[in-house]
Amino acid sequence: MDIASTVFNALQPLLWVIPVLILIYIIKTPWFKGCAGERIVHFCLKRLPKGDYKVLKDITLPCESGSTQIDHIVVSKYGIFVVETKNMKGWIFGGTYQPMWQQTFFKRSSVFKNPLHQNYKHIKTLQSLLGIDDTAFHSVIVFVGEGVFKTEMPENVTKSVRSMMKYIRSFNTVIFNEQQLQTFITDIEQSRFKPGFATDFAHVQSLKKADK
Template identity: 65%
Template structure:
């Protein structure tokens, strides 16, 4: 047996270990968790009756300082729902007016921007684009990971997709015409940098 064969036989088990390790790192990455959470919310939002709700996903709009990316927009006669998705585990500490929220998981702690404040930026951008008063918008934040709120959260911050759907269904009074909705969707689709809004 020559040296090449010996090395090849010794390294052969690594051929399946390396892809498995790569997949494990990918699945545990914040990017993957975020995308998985967004997909869960997206498919649930798509169950809303298409006659009354238009769902747009990954909307990237220009701002004064660059761009802003909105996870989900639900344009309806009951208002425009701006949905931020967060897929994290652990204890969540935060409040409506706190700029920074905290996640505690085991003995580790990390901070993240208040998602309600992120949605405010999204709403301001949409107000400017559509020429619509801020009362037309409903901000919603949905946590899809296994988390527990350790501080009191407002009604529009929820920890399940079902609770998000319930929040959306609490708005029952029609505010806008079908023509307005079509115009708004066309404006958003025409301005967004993302060509796959309605997938």
């Protein structure tokens, strides 16, 4: 038996460690956390009455800066809810008009863009596409995970999916009929980029250009 075979046989019982380490690495990435958070939110949104709410997921639309990516759009007779999901741990600090918010986890701190400002861009893109008044839109920010708000947040920044659902259901004045809803959905579906890796990659590149 040559040296290579001897080494391989000795290490073979440990080969299972490699995929486990890769899996752990993937789970800890912001990409995976974001996907997991969006799946949780999607599961809850789909529990809304189907006759009153239509849920669209992961919508990438063209805009002046390239593209904008919306986690969820809930088209309903009570208005159009634009949902931005954040999956974060630790303490969350922020305010309506602050451009950057802060996350503190143990002794580590990091900043992230104000999700209200992100959603404002989403809403303006949809408003331009659908040609309806901005009062018909409802911006919703939902934090999933173990994050704790350490500053006072507006009511549309929710700290759980339960709070998100409660906020959405608080709107009960009918402003759209079924025909209008179908038109909105058709316009969005026809304008969105095809879901997939190519669209996600192009969107990331457009964000990098916008940040320069």
